[in-house]
Amino acid sequence: MTDSASSKLIQGRTGPWEIVLGLEVHAQVASNAKLFSGAAVGFGAGPNEQVSLVDAAMPGMLPVINRHCVEQAVRTGLGLKAQINLKSRFDRKNYFYPDLPQGYQISQFKDPIVGEGEIEVERDDGTTFTVRIERLHLEQDAGKSLHDQDPNFTYVDLNRAGTALMEIVSRPDMRSSDEAAAYVKKLRTILLYLGTCDGDMEKGNLRADVNVSVRRPGGELGTRCEIKNVNSYRYIQQAIEYEARRQIEILEDGGKIDQETRLFDPGKGETRSMRSKEEAHDYRYFPDPDLLPLELDPAWVKAIQYSLPELPDAKKARLQSQYGLSAYDAGVLVTEAARADLYEAAVVGHDPKLMANTVTQSVLTFANATGAEVTAAGAGHITVAMLSEYAQLIEDGVISSKIAKEVFERMAAGEGDPKAIVEKHGLVQVTDTGAIEAAVDKIIAANPDKAAAVKDKPQAIGWFVGQVMRETGGKANPAAVNDILKAKLGVAE
Ligand code: MN
Numbered sequence: 001m002t003d004s005a006s007s008k009l010i011q012g013r014t015g016p017w018e019i020v021l022g023l024e025v026h027a028q029v030a031s032n033a034k035l036f037s038g039a040a041v042g043f044g045a046g047p048n049e050q051v052s053l054v055d056a057a058m059p060g061m062l063p064v065i066n067r068h069c070v071e072q073a074v075r076t077g078l079g080l081k082a083q084i085n086l087k088s089r090f091d092r093k094n095y096f097y098p099d100l101p102q103g104y105q106i107s108q109f110k111d112p113i114v115g116e117g118e119i120e121v122e123r124d125d126g127t128t129f130t131v132r133i134e135r136l137h138l139e140q141d142a143g144k145s146l147h148d149q150d151p152n153f154t155y156v157d158l159n160r161a162g163t164a165l166m167e168i169v170s171r172p173d174m175r176s177s178d179e180a181a182a183y184v185k186k187l188r189t190i191l192l193y194l195g196t197c198d199g200d201m202e203k204g205n206l207r208a209d210v211n212v213s214v215r216r217p218g219g220e221l222g223t224r225c226e227i228k229n230v231n232s233y234r235y236i237q238q239a240i241e242y243e244a245r246r247q248i249e250i251l252e253d254g255g256k257i258d259q260e261t262r263l264f265d266p267g268k269g270e271t272r273s274m275r276s277k278e279e280a281h282d283y284r285y286f287p288d289p290d291l292l293p294l295e296l297d298p299a300w301v302k303a304i305q306y307s308l309p310e311l312p313d314a315k316k317a318r319l320q321s322q323y324g325l326s327a328y329d330a331g332v333l334v335t336e337a338a339r340a341d342l343y344e345a346a347v348v349g350h351d352p353k354l355m356a357n358t359v360t361q362s363v364l365t366f367a368n369a370t371g372a373e374v375t376a377a378g379a380g381h382i383t384v385a386m387l388s389e390y391a392q393l394i395e396d397g398v399i400s401s402k403i404a405k406e407v408f409e410r411m412a413a414g415e416g417d418p419k420a421i422v423e424k425h426g427l428v429q430v431t432d433t434g435a436i437e438a439a440v441d442k443i444i445a446a447n448p449d450k451a452a453a454v455k456d457k458p459q460a461i462g463w464f465v466g467q468v469m470r471e472t473g474g475k476a477n478p479a480a481v482n483d484i485l486k487a488k489l490g491v492a493e
Pocket of ligand 1: 026139167
C-alpha cells in the first residue's frame with residue numbers, strides 16, 4: 001500500500017478501516033424552461049408563479065421534451081468523455097409526495113442518455129486520481145413543501161416541479177472526504193465551463209447524494225448508506241466523516257449496517273435515519289407512455305462535440321506548455337475559465353511567470369476581498385491595460401518587487417493607473433549606484449561588528465540588504481544593492 005493510501009485510512013479500536021464513496025450529483029440544467037413544459041425556471045419568483053398545467057399534473061396534460069435540455073445533457077456527457085446513447089428512454093418512477101402532483105417522477109432508468117465516462121480529479125497535494133462516471137440521466141425535479149409559513153399547515157410551491165436535472169452517478173472510486181469534495185469541485189468546474197449548470201450550491205442547483213460504506217483495507221465492499229441532498233463541500237466532508245465513524249463503531253461492536261437513506265443535519269454535524277433504503281423495484285419503473293423513445297441524430301451530436309469549449313484539463317496542459325507555468329499556477333488559473341481568460345489577455349508581451357503571480361495572487365486577493373467579479377477584461381476597476389502597465393514597470397526595473405506591492409495596493413484602492421501612482425508618490429526604483437553606495441556606506445559605518453562578521457558568515461549579508469532597502473524607502477534596485485554590498489563587505493560572489 002502506498003503512503004497516500006494508508007494515510008486515508010481511519011483507525012478504529014480493532015484496526016484500520018477504509019472509506020468507500022460513490023456520489024450521485026443532481027445538477028440543475030441551465031435552461032430557460034422546464035424539461036417537459038414551457039414554464040420558466042428563474043430563481044426568486046413568487047410561490048407557484050412558474051407552474052404550467054403540465055407541472056401541476058392537470059388531467060390530460062401531455063409532456064413535451066425540451067430540446068435545449070437534451071442538448072445540455074449531451075454536452076455534459078461529451079464534457080465527461082462519456083458515451084452518448086443515441087437511443088434513450090424516459091420512465092416513470094412512482095412514489096407519493098405532496099410536492100409531486102403527478103405521483104411519479106419522469107426519469108431515465110434502464111436506458112439513460114449518457115453512459116460511462118470519467119473525470120480526472122486533483123488532490124490538494126497536486127496528485128490526481130480518476131473517478132469513473134457510471135451514467136448521466138435526465139429527470140424532473142419535484143416541488144417544495146414549505147413547513148415554516150403557517151403553524152398549522154404545510155404549503156406547497158410547485159415552481160421547481162418539472163425543472164430539468166442531470167443526475168450524474170459516479171462509481172465508488174473515492175476513498176476520503178477530501179477526495180469526494182475535490183470530485184464535486186472538479187465536476188462543478190466542468191459544468192460551468194460547459195455552461196450546462198450554474199453550479200450555485202447555495203440555491204440547491206448542485207447537490208450530492210453521498211453513498212458511504214467502510215471496509216477493511218482492500219477487503220469486500222461493505223453495506224452502504226446514502227446521505228441525501230448535501231449542498232456544500234463542507235457538509236459533504238462532515239457528513240462523510242460522521243457517517244464513516246458511525247458505521248465503524250457499529251461494526252466494531254459486532255453489529256451490522258442496515259442499508260438505508262439518511263439525512264445530514266448541519267446544525268448537529270450528524271446523519272440520521274430517514275427511511276430504509278428502497279430498491280429499484282419499489283418504484284415500479286415503467287416506460288412513460290406519453291413520451292416516445294429519444295433518438296439523437298449522430299450529426300447533431302457531432303455538431304455539439306465541435307462546439308465544446310476548451311475544458312479545464314486541456315486548458316491547464318496548454319497553459320503549462322505555452323507559457324511554461326507550473327502545474328500549480330496553471331491549476332489555479334483554470335479553476336474558473338474567466339481567470340485563465342484574464343491571464344491570457346494580460347500576459348501578451350510580458351513575463352508569463354510574473355503575470356501568473358499577479359493574477360493568481362494580487363488580483364485574486366483583491367477580488368476575494370472586494371467581491372469583484374473576475375472577467376476576461378479585468379476585476380472590478382482593475383483592467384487588463386492596468387495589469388499590462390504594472391508588469392511593464394516591474395520588467396523595466398522602474399519599480400522593485402517590494403514597491404510593486406504598494407503600487408498594486410494603491411491601484412486596487414482606486415488611485416488610478418500604475419504609472420500615475422508611481423509618479424505621484426515618487427516610487428521609482430533607485431538604480432543610481434551613487435545613491436545606493438551612500439546608503440551602503442552609512443549602514444556599514446554604523447555597524448562595524450556586523451560588517452566584520454559577515455566575511456565568515458556570508459549569508460548574514462541578507463541583514464544588510466534589509467537595512468539598505470529600509471534606508472532607501474524600499475526603492476533601491478535589489479540586485480544593485482547586493483552587488484555593492486558584496487564588493488564593500490569583501491564577500492565573494
Ligand atoms: Mn435522482
